[in-house]
Amino acid sequence: MLNHYKKTPLRKVLLTFLCFLFSFHLLFFCSAEVSHPIKTHIKIRVATRNDPPFSFRGVDGEWTGIAVDLWKRIAADLNLPYEFIEMSADQxxxxxxxxxxxxxxVVTGMGINIELLKKLAFSYPFLTSGLGVAYRSSPISSLQAVFRFMFNPEFATVVCGMTFLTLIAGFFVWIFERKKNPHFGGSFIHGIGNAFWWAAVTMTTIGYGDxxxxxVGGRTVAMIWMFVGVVLLSFFTAWITAGVALEKVSLDIVKLKDLSQIRIATVKNSMGSSYLKKRQIRAILFDSLNEALEALKEKKVDAVLSELEQLRYVIQKEFGGELEVSEKTFVRIDYAFAFRPGEEILQLVDTWMISHLNELKISENH
Known part of the structure; x- marks a missing residue:
């Protein structure tokens, strides 16, 4: 009997401890459930801003854009409830x-950089682009375009290269033919000159036949040169056509080395301003991209450096025919959704995006 009374309190203590432990785990589990909106179907709070073409309100007042439309599709496929919360354009x-x-x-046009990676976690990029340069359209005549292109250093380099190859072909034909063919015999000047003439005529497919x-050696060289000449001439013709067309677009195509020599404008606290600041290039700053482009239109600045996708969108919508965007881009920019580090939803979004890479059609120049 005495032993029975001694054991009873111990059993009660153990039972009480087990009940407490079970209650603690239950409480922890419930709190964990509440902290994850995916499991409890609490709406995910999606921050966005007016940042076309990534996020903006359409004519119906609903949010749309590259980033917003992609988020809507992901949320629909993963059955994620959400609500948009409009916030300031200030990043x-x-x-x-x-x-x-x-x-x-955050669902908008937010580019990944080293500073942001120290604070935030990003999804797989949904778009890869870069910084672009806008300039005034200055149409010129075809004749002007041809002359401008011909005096381009790149044109001289290509012509010199093709001339050098022609000389090599002519030289080898002369080596084989100089003692057995009167067309290429005689003095050195006469023989080598005729060989160069033959190589030029053959490459251009004129083929006088004189x-x-x-x-055998000469004809072997001739056969090889015929095929090489056709390829070279095709390349040269296509290259000239594209070059002249590009010259006609504008007299003011801006290259990287020119940015420090012109009046370059950009938007305050943007990736463009950071890029120019790091390279110690003085810039004229504006509060918005529209203001900068308006200044470009009025010839108050020579060019505008900004994110390529935004430049294309705004120029197409408001400055079509007056401003152009250079095909050259500076600095790679990867756009992605931003999360707090450790968010469970990030893994779900990444898994979806990786499984739909072919449909996203991600490209470096969009």
Missing amino acids: QILIRGLLDKKVDV KVPKT
Whole structure:
């Protein structure tokens, strides 16, 4: 009897401890469930801003754009409830809202960089692009375009290269033919001159037939040169056509080395301003891209450096025919959705995006 009374309190203590442990795990599990909106179907708070073409309100007042439309598709496929929360265009406010847990994800045109990676976690990029340069359209005549192209250093380099190859072909034909073919015999000047003439005529497919190789070695060189000449001439013709067309687009195509020598404009606190600041290139700053492009139109600046996709969108919508965007881009920019580090939803989004890479058609120049 005494032993029975001694054991009873111990059993009660163990039972109480087990009940407490079970209650603690249950409480922890429930709190974990509440913290993940995916499991409890609490709406995901999606921060966005007016940032065309990535995120903006359409004519119906609904949010749309490259980033927004992609998010809608992902959310539909993964059955994720969400709501859009419009925030300031200032990127620092977006980041602060995300870190302060006022929103769960940022869906807009946010490019990944080293500084942001120290604070945030990013999804797989949905678009790869870069910085572009806008300039005024200056149409010129075809004749002007041809002359401008012919005095381009690149044109001289290509012509010299083709001339050099022609000389090599003529030289080898002369080596084989000089002693057995009167067309290429005689003095050195006469023989080598005729050989160069033959090589040029053959490459351009004119084929006068006034001078032809007769030896096996000479004809072998001739056959090789015929095929090489056709390829070279085709390349040269296509290259000239494209070059002249490009010259006709504008007299003011801006290259990287020219940015420090012109009046270059960009938007305050943008990737363009950071790029120019790092390279110690003085820039004229504007509060918005529209203001910068308007200044370009009025010839107050010579060019505008900004994110390529935004330049294309705004120019097409508001400055069509007056401004152009250079095909050359500076600095690679990867656009992605931003999350707080450790968010469960990030893994789901990444898995979806990787499985749909072919449909996303991600390209470096869009």
